[in-house]
Amino acid sequence: MSSDRPLAAEPNRKPITPGEIFSDPVLMQLRRSLLGWYGSRGRDLPWRHTRDPYKIWVSEIALQQTQVKTAIPYYHRFLDRFPTIADLAAADLQDVLKAWQGLGYYARARNLHRAAQALVCDFGGVFPREFDSAIRLPGIGRTTAGGILSAAFNAPVPILDGNVKRILARLTALEVPVKQAEKSLWALSDRLLDRRNPRDFNQALMDLGATVCTPKNPTCLLCPWSDRCQTRQYNLQSQIPMRETSAPIPHKTIGVAVIWNDRGELLIDRRPPEGLLGGLWEFPGGKIEPGESMEECIAREIREELGIEIAVGDRLIEIEHAYTHFRVTLTVHHCRHLSGEPQAIECDEIRWVDVDELDNFPFPKANVKIIEALRDSNFRG
DNA sequence: TACACGTGGCA
DNA sequence: TTGCCAAGTGT
Incomplete structure (x- = not known):
């Protein structure tokens, strides 16, 4: 630790670094308390009523950098228009873009279309169960692959989206911007993941970030992890995760x-x-x-x-x-x-x-x- | 490794 | 009005 760290001084605190492994009993307690919270406070979202990897895939893509409220109507319209991978693969790109109109980041629609065509060509139009196959598809990175495979197949694959980064940064009172700690945050997400119920665990993590461990004014009183959260212990919620520096926009x-x-x-x-x-x-x-x-x-x-x-x-x-x-x-x-x-x-x-x-x-x-x-x-x- | 890539909402 | 942020990926 440097002596001139930018965070508010709490001279004797010992932050947990993401690379540091929680003890097994603590990990078990964290998993149990989060899943308990999810059972009573988790959100009821459309894509949680299906195990169809195609529908879950569409939801994951629509949700990239996009809030749930915005994505929901697009999710329904898109699947109504393109009910199966084969339908999407056979469609004109212009029609796919039309269905995506207004949602932004249009490479997502182009990549969905290309990936559907690749699946029809190489996988018989069936979404793969293997991480290595999924992540090769255009538009599917590590987090989206984990989100799809855990939600559709209950596969034990971790995620690290904006919600999880914020939660884990706060849990450990991370002293650097999350971009500088990606590797250890992935390791922590993987270590925390409940191997018996990765589907609910990953969904619970995202719900916690979206509804409790929010960027501004997190409701720590409702958080199942508040007693283990280093950021809450030292009241640094407004400072962690640390801001990334950004250039002014022209x-x-x-x-x-x-x-x-x-x-x-x-x-x-x-x-x-x-x-x-x-x-x-x-x-x-x-x-x-x-x-x-x-x-x-x-x-x-x-x-x-x-x-x-x-x-x-x-x-x-x-x-x-x-x-x-x-x-x-x-x-x-x-x-x-x-x-x-x-x-x-x-x-x-x-x-x-x-x-x-x-x-x-x-x-x-x-x-x-x-x-x-x-x-x-x-x-x- | 940084930067490009949309839109809506909020202070 | 301006800046920041939201279920990231591709280059």
Whole structure:
């Protein structure tokens, strides 16, 4: 221990490091108390009513970096639309992305689709029981593999998601950000895991993190582990887990064109298959440059991206939107097609569509706001 | 090993 | 308005 550690001073405390093994009787007590708590306080969640590894897989993917409340309606709609692995494998990627529209992190949908096709090819459309097979599937990492295999097959595989990291960091009063202790936290999750009931144990851990050992204001009075928690003992709940340092997020100003032709159709493009919002459709546009007016920006971007000339008209709407690593202001203008045949220069595909057809394409959230504004302005005449 | 990757909610 | 956080994975 360094003498100038950043945590509030409790001079004589002896933190438990994650690598340090709890004694067997303590481990048994922790398992028993958590499973007891889960029996009475655990959540009733849709994917806990099935042992179908496909359904559990879909739930685990939808839940990555996503709160339960947000994921639930997508879970139902996705399985309604693609009831089996074979259905998902046979579907068009565009339909899969449409089912995922609004949930974000669209690589999850692309990976689900690819993984389903791999399962049909290599495993007869059956989700594997082996960890080494599961973790090779795109979109399935160590935590998701553990979540699926423990929930579907009661396999003794540990997990280490955000909830478990926070719980274990607090249990041991971890003195470094969790990112710096991944290895020992995995070891602790594995050591704690109840081998007789890994399914309920892992689910209980996540419920505890989501409902009791929350990031802010944890309800330690309701926690089955409070008597063993080093963080509670020294009242460091607001300081552990320690914050990671993060860079400030930039802000971009984007000009966007809603381009009409003389048949009353508008122009949309499909983004490249990988990267930000990969495979989704959008209204074309781009970042404003220094000294440029918004009208100049939009005309230039459309010339560069689509090879056509347009007249930039009235502003339709301005949209503020936050992504993970940057924020944007979209300034959207009605535009009129003047000359040139649109070409897919910086995108995958372009299409002229009627307003009523827009619902058939997957759009990112910010573009859905544009579509809504378009409909509203039509109603007003 | 860091960083990219969406969206909603909350202070 | 800005920052942080939530059932992580891929590169």
